[in-house]
Amino acid sequence: MACCYYSNETLGENSMENKDKQRILIIEDEKNLARFIELELKHEGYETEICYNGRTGLEAAMNQDWDVILLDLMLPELNGIEVCRRLRPVKDTPIIIMTARDSVIDRVSGLDHGADDYIVKPFAIEELLARVRALLRRIDIEEEQRKVKQTTVTYRDLTIEKENRVVRRGDEHIELTKREYELLLILMENINVVLSRDVLLNKVWGYKTEVETNVVDVYIRYLRNKIDVAGQESYIQTVRGTGYVMRS
Numbered sequence: 001m002a003c004c005y006y007s008n009e010t011l012g013e014n015s016m017e018n019k020d021k022q023r024i025l026i027i028e029d030e031k032n033l034a035r036f037i038e039l040e041l042k043h044e045g046y047e048t049e050i051c052y053n054g055r056t057g058l059e060a061a062m063n064q065d066w067d068v069i070l071l072d073l074m075l076p077e078l079n080g081i082e083v084c085r086r087l088r089p090v091k092d093t094p095i096i097i098m099t100a101r102d103s104v105i106d107r108v109s110g111l112d113h114g115a116d117d118y119i120v121k122p123f124a125i126e127e128l129l130a131r132v133r134a135l136l137r138r139i140d141i142e143e144e145q146r147k148v149k150q151t152t153v154t155y156r157d158l159t160i161e162k163e164n165r166v167v168r169r170g171d172e173h174i175e176l177t178k179r180e181y182e183l184l185l186i187l188m189e190n191i192n193v194v195l196s197r198d199v200l201l202n203k204v205w206g207y208k209t210e211v212e213t214n215v216v217d218v219y220i221r222y223l224r225n226k227i228d229v230a231g232q233e234s235y236i237q238t239v240r241g242t243g244y245v246m247r248s
Contacts, residue, residue: 021046021047023047023048023067024066025068026051027054027070027080027083028050028071029072037070037125037128040125046132053077054078057075057078057083062091067136068094068136069096070096071084071096071098073110081109084110094117095115096117098119116135119131153188157169158235160181160184160188162185167181169227169229174227180219180223183200187244191247192245192247197243200243223236
């Protein structure tokens with residue numbers, strides 16, 4: 001693999017001094033190239049490890065946690081495609097393929113077997129570093145979106161943080177009991193859906209409860225006293241003869 005790789009002396013100006021060190025696994029059999037990439041990554045603030053063949057690379061990828069894997073396609077013992085194929089059912093670590101074979105088939109095969117991006121040799125080290133940053137940025141955004149989607153519920157200026165069971169109206173923290181919290185959560189997760197007293201009773205107090213349905217009315221009143229703003233329409237609307245709803 002007699003390829004030319006070049007760097008810019010100003011790369012250090014963009015180092016990651018203020019961020020937590022992220023770990024990058026380099027699986028590359030060309031030792032000079034692997035060490036060059038490692039040096040530049042360390043200069044940028046990443047932690048790195050090098051494996052010089054596919055088998056040891058796969059073991060390291062399987063047994064440790066990495067933020068990104070840089071993977072050569074043409075490796076001894078186990079090629080890059082096979083490393084991807086075996087790794088993907090077990091881990092979703094982002095992978096950038098490094099290949100000297102600039103063919104559509106090779107690139108498509110790598111992406112189809114689980115790689116997230118590719119770069120063709122010879123490449124400028126700036127491009128590789130930029131691809132690493134872009135991939136990490138995308139992963140961070142997706143993770144944040146997933147976390148927000150899973151753990152927060154909003155309605156108007158009300159927010160429920162499900163993970164820590166916190167309820168806020170704007171910036172104000174609202175203290176709720178366990179039942180009040182569960183009742184509000186069900187209503188906020190079913191915006192525009194009219195929920196009967198029986199449904200609310202079963203979901204909050206359980207199907208085998210001996211509690212009368214009028215306890216729902218009592219707790220709705222408790223909730224309104226805590227979340228409503230004086231002089232404004234209640235967040236929770238009563239549907240006569242049926243139950244309650246929060247309307248968008």
